[in-house]
Amino acid sequence: MDLTxxxxxxxxxxxxxxxxxxxxxxxxxxxxxxxxxxxxxxxxLNALSAAMGEVTRELAPGSVDVRLRGLDPEFVVTPPPAAEPFEETRAPTTAPAATAPLAAHSEADDGSMARINFRLPAHLKSRAENAATAEGLSVNAWLVRAVSTALDGRERADPSSRGKDMGSRGFTGWVR
Structure with missing residues (x-):
């Protein structure tokens, strides 16, 4: 957006x-x-940032970020994730593993947002910024997706595979 x-x-x-x-x-x-x-x-710029903050609160869990390119602001819109189609089930499911992902999705879909302060080493911050830019996302949207993916993966992990070496395992790469 040209402010001139x-x-x-x-x-x-x-x-x-x-x-x-x-x-x-x-x-x-x-x-x-x-x-x-x-x-x-x-x-x-302050007025635009405040306005986009209000838009983001209304658009949650999507977001609108204001980035400065030279002297001019640029808006980056991250739409909320598409709602999954509802499928009615006739028989109740008793497996606990099947209900855990549904609970996670219902928490994310309620529209409420929480703010946290997150301290990140400089080398990780620059890597996160590069990854977010490569995917056309704001750093905030990229981090939300990364945390969600990490937590969803943990819920589905096989409990019998947990042992003494749990701390030595790590995740690399990115999954969509």
Whole structure:
């Protein structure tokens, strides 16, 4: 989104207002327009960020992020995951493994969001940013998907495979 037309419009409006005050006011307005351009851009960016925060709250679990490219903001929209079609079952399922994924999906679909502070080593942060960019996602959306995938995998893991060496196992790569 190019902010230049909005900044130029504000500069024009300031010049029109200064014309009413005479030559001294016009000279003062001309001296003020250059320093005000940075402040104007920053104020517009803050307003856009706040607006996209409100949009994200309404769009949850999807999101809209504002990224700065040069002097101009760019919007990155991450739509909510598509709802899975509902299939009615006639006989109740008694296997606990079959009900665990349904419980996980119902928690994610209730639309509520929680905010956490997450400290990440710098080398992992840059890798996460690169991976998110490669997939066209915000870092937040990529991390939400990574945590969800890791937790879903843990719920489906075979309990008999857990042993003393559980801490030495790790996950590499990415699964869709």
């Amino acid at each position: 037309p909005y900044v130029d419009n504000l500069r024009h409006e300031l010049a029109v207002a200064a014309d009413a005050g005479g030559e001294e006011a016009r000279a003062l307005a001309e001296r003020l327009t250059a320093p005000l351009e940075s402040a104007t851009r920053l104020t517009l």
